[in-house]
Amino acid sequence: MTRLNRDDRPYDIVLFGATGFVGELTAEYLAAHAPDGLRWAIAGRSEQKLRRLRERLSGAPDIGVLRADVSDPASLRELAEQARVVATTVGPYVRYGDALVGACAESGADYLDLTGEPEFVDLTYVRHDARARETGARLVHACGFDSVPHDLGVYFTVRQLPEGVPLTVDGFVTADAAFSGG
Template identity: 70%
Template sequence: MNRQHGTERPWDIVLFGATGFVGSLTAAYLAAHAPDGCRWALAGRSLPRLERLRDQLALTDPRCADLPLLTADADDAEALGELAASTHVVASTVGPYIRYGEKLVAACADAGTDYADLTGEPEFVDRMYLRHDTRARETGARLVHACGFDSVPHDLGVYFTVQRLPEGVPLTVDGFVRAGAVFSGGTFASALSALGRGRQTAAAARERRLHEPRLVG
């Protein structure tokens, strides 16, 4: 493992896609809850929109007036490489991920930078494993997908439930979520993209099963 986190980098967290609907919510959360001393930055493709977001955050916390702003396009591999190399963690809210996400994942895998997103696109998750898991293991990058609402409640619910069931026996857990929210534009676009890629999604899942080592036990 060639983990590069021992080297000093300017930022602890870079939020990529900060000016989108979910990105702005994440930025507001970081502004309110980031630990003291956490060095974080806003990133996206439009500097004017990043500046407006920073101004909005500064209205509630004047310290945000000095937040660094980084510009990079999701299709610019060179700029994404520089962004990934400048931070320990990248959190990306830019979807649909199957269309806009891979170059950032590749950049983080190469740079040994931890990566998190909120994709709900199984094809993207499987293809990123197939294409970038080996490199991420070499550099020590941790690529963590599906950190959004359509995934985390199910994961936590299953974890909570299994802790209260007998050990050492086969278990099947079905999950159900009821919500009154509406899709954001990015989530709606991701859903439409996934619905139109059923064949590709199934193919990626089959290929991953062929390559991923089976768990023992």
């Protein structure tokens, strides 16, 4: 499968790790804000937990449930082949993420995560970038706190400057927060 036939896949988005702390928050957000006609599914190790989560979500009957496990590469390939985009919240990524990135690269499914693990990003680039380019899969890491404030700040700053001016941007973050419990 390549990007050329991705429209034939049953799901636009599959959320892997949906029953974890961040996964549930993400599933709830998707259920509340998904555009009409979005075909999406929740995925993870326990079909029973996934079904319980689906029943709590808005639009429950239309949300697919897929069982997949990082220790079962065939289940990850099957998941990736059913999705145009796979979003995952299953970490630590350096331990649990590589096989899913590989499955997405092989099947042409776009992949995104919210890792903050540079070692994982480097590892997946070395292992999967060439195949992802062949199949048209886009592998996108760090779609969360680790990158969003910085990316938005740089985007805002650059838009304020004249075009074509060489620049360097340094960023600093301070926070007064506690762990989420996830």
